[in-house]
Amino acid sequence: MRKKFKVVINSKEYVVEVEELGENVNQTQAAQAPVPVPVSQPAVQPASAPQISQSASASQNVEGAVSAPMPGKILDIKVSVGEQVKKGQVLMILEAMKMENEIVAPKDGTVKEIKVNVGDTVNRGDPLIVIG
Secondary structure (H helix, E strand, C coil): CEEEEEEEECCEEEEEEEECCCCCCCHHHHHHCCCCCCECCCCCCCCCCCCCCHHHHHHHHCCCEEECCCCEEEEEECCCCCCEECCCCEEEEEEECCEEEEEECCCCEEEEEECCCCCCEECCCCEEEEEC
């Protein structure tokens, strides 16, 4: 039987799959023939991975920036720069774990900047859009 677990190591999330060997396995036999445990890609990119551009990472602290609530892929952008938006209006669709998540406006305002494109992969906390 295989089970999946989420493991956090040094603030990075990993999904691991573990196979239960059962009680019949001889301890010596298990030590001599370890079962490889596949590890999926980390949910958060390690520090050695390419980083967001300086202008994008600097905007994470910009007032009005809407950040990604989880890692995922941008499926659709529902607004454009200069458009007036209302609190709760859908700004874009983020696919995460095979589910489509609506990213909504946290306040009324005008779209000042869109930091992502359809098809982009984002991490939690990455800036998506700036509303002024």
